[in-house]
Amino acid sequence: MTSIDRDRLAALIDRERAAYRDRFPRSRDAFAAAGQHLLGGVPMTWMRMWSGGFPLYHATASGARLTDIDGHEFIDFCLGDTGAMAGHSPAAVRAAVSRRYAELGGATTMLPTQDAAWVAAELTRRFKVAHWSFTLTATDANRWAIRLARQLTRRPKIAVFSYCYHGSVDETFIVATEEGPRKRAGNVGAPVDPRETTRVVEFNEPAALERELSHGDVAAVLMEPALTNIGIVLPEAGYLDAVRELTRRHGTLLINDETHTFSAGPGGCTAAWGLEPDMVTIGKSIAGGIPAGAYGLTAELAQRILADPAADIEDTGGVGGTLAGNALSAAAMRATLGEVLTDEAFDAMIAVATRFTAGVRSVLDRCRLPWTIAQLGARAEYRFCPEPPRTGGQSQAAADTELDEYLHLYMINRGILMTPFHNMALMCPATTDADADAHTAVFAAAADDLLG
Numbered sequence: 001m002t003s004i005d006r007d008r009l010a011a012l013i014d015r016e017r018a019a020y021r022d023r024f025p026r027s028r029d030a031f032a033a034a035g036q037h038l039l040g041g042v043p044m045t046w047m048r049m050w051s052g053g054f055p056l057y058h059a060t061a062s063g064a065r066l067t068d069i070d071g072h073e074f075i076d077f078c079l080g081d082t083g084a085m086a087g088h089s090p091a092a093v094r095a096a097v098s099r100r101y102a103e104l105g106g107a108t109t110m111l112p113t114q115d116a117a118w119v120a121a122e123l124t125r126r127f128k129v130a131h132w133s134f135t136l137t138a139t140d141a142n143r144w145a146i147r148l149a150r151q152l153t154r155r156p157k158i159a160v161f162s163y164c165y166h167g168s169v170d171e172t173f174i175v176a177t178e179e180g181p182r183k184r185a186g187n188v189g190a191p192v193d194p195r196e197t198t199r200v201v202e203f204n205e206p207a208a209l210e211r212e213l214s215h216g217d218v219a220a221v222l223m224e225p226a227l228t229n230i231g232i233v234l235p236e237a238g239y240l241d242a243v244r245e246l247t248r249r250h251g252t253l254l255i256n257d258e259t260h261t262f263s264a265g266p267g268g269c270t271a272a273w274g275l276e277p278d279m280v281t282i283g284k285s286i287a288g289g290i291p292a293g294a295y296g297l298t299a300e301l302a303q304r305i306l307a308d309p310a311a312d313i314e315d316t317g318g319v320g321g322t323l324a325g326n327a328l329s330a331a332a333m334r335a336t337l338g339e340v341l342t343d344e345a346f347d348a349m350i351a352v353a354t355r356f357t358a359g360v361r362s363v364l365d366r367c368r369l370p371w372t373i374a375q376l377g378a379r380a381e382y383r384f385c386p387e388p389p390r391t392g393g394q395s396q397a398a399a400d401t402e403l404d405e406y407l408h409l410y411m412i413n414r415g416i417l418m419t420p421f422h423n424m425a426l427m428c429p430a431t432t433d434a435d436a437d438a439h440t441a442v443f444a445a446a447a448d449d450l451l452g
């Protein structure tokens, strides 16, 4: 295996940083001017995580293409970190949104529209669980699924996997270490120590899950069927069956968070792998970029929660959101699921992702780089370790901020946008084989430059 010369890498990062500063002067100036009243100089503080010292400013976007305010065009594999998995402003969603907002009028009224019931039926067709409710974000879908699980089981805790990400859900910022569970570093203003609310285990370790569930105090396991937020960590053969068997045996509900794993197919991993969760949560992409999330539960659980005299799910019971289920989001979800992220669209997206993955793999083999790439349907991600990581902890250990910065800047300076927090690439229905090949060519050039 080829080893990385760190001095060479540092020099290349300097070169790419300088090129970035020179190439995007309008974005640089816009960022400098925005600092006065925006917290951290950006509309949302995670936008500071783009490499290069300032983010690009977005001007226009369509399908898999995005342009910045300096007039450069990018092939967008970031796709709003999955929010734009349907592609940017697909025609069907554009029409549905403008019809709802401009022609019919009324984005939010506190009244149902008929679109929501259509969407719930479609989500049931795809993800199997029978009853759905809506939120504006995947974070809220998870928060509310957790609350329902606690109410239904009368148990206080949840269980999650080390280095999971389920949005800004307090209970989930916890990692497993050799010294026991610890709050995740940097957690801002946590209401309580997450060890009070949460048990945490490594992914792909059924014995650890069994140990934690045997305490009998876990309402639900909240999981991505494959981890996608610490690189992609795929489940080993039989692991998800073991999770299901253990949760059933210990009276613990199973919540599949399909927000990112939706990339596996029209019904996410739940349908692609024949899983049987008690609840499913999803968000980000289901409304073509318009804010919307959803959580679904089985008919049996739905009946129990509706009949529970101690559960106020209508008023002040902690489940809600004035704009949740609004008419605009519902119209956008209907158009996205009905006309854009269709069963057929996934076949094409996954084929492009397979080509993307093969392209990267051919470069890794040719250059004998000790890195790996994992694919989950329409999504792929490279990681800086020779073997695919089995657990979140292993994947975290393979993080390399210098290589991340180098590759991000190299790509962005050559018209390719990757997800800023890691090296994730997502295909939308408009992404083409030529786009995947363009990435392979730039990735190959980055590898060749790195190796000298």
Ligand SMILES: Cc1ncc(COP(=O)(O)O)c(C=O)c1O
Pocket (backbone or CB within 6 Å): 081, 137, 138, 139, 140, 142, 165, 166, 167, 168, 224, 229, 257, 258, 259, 260, 283, 284
């Ligand atoms: C698996 C998963 N669930 C939930 C969320 C939260 O999504 P949002 O920030 O849109 O609420 C994310 C965000 O990255 C996610 O990856």
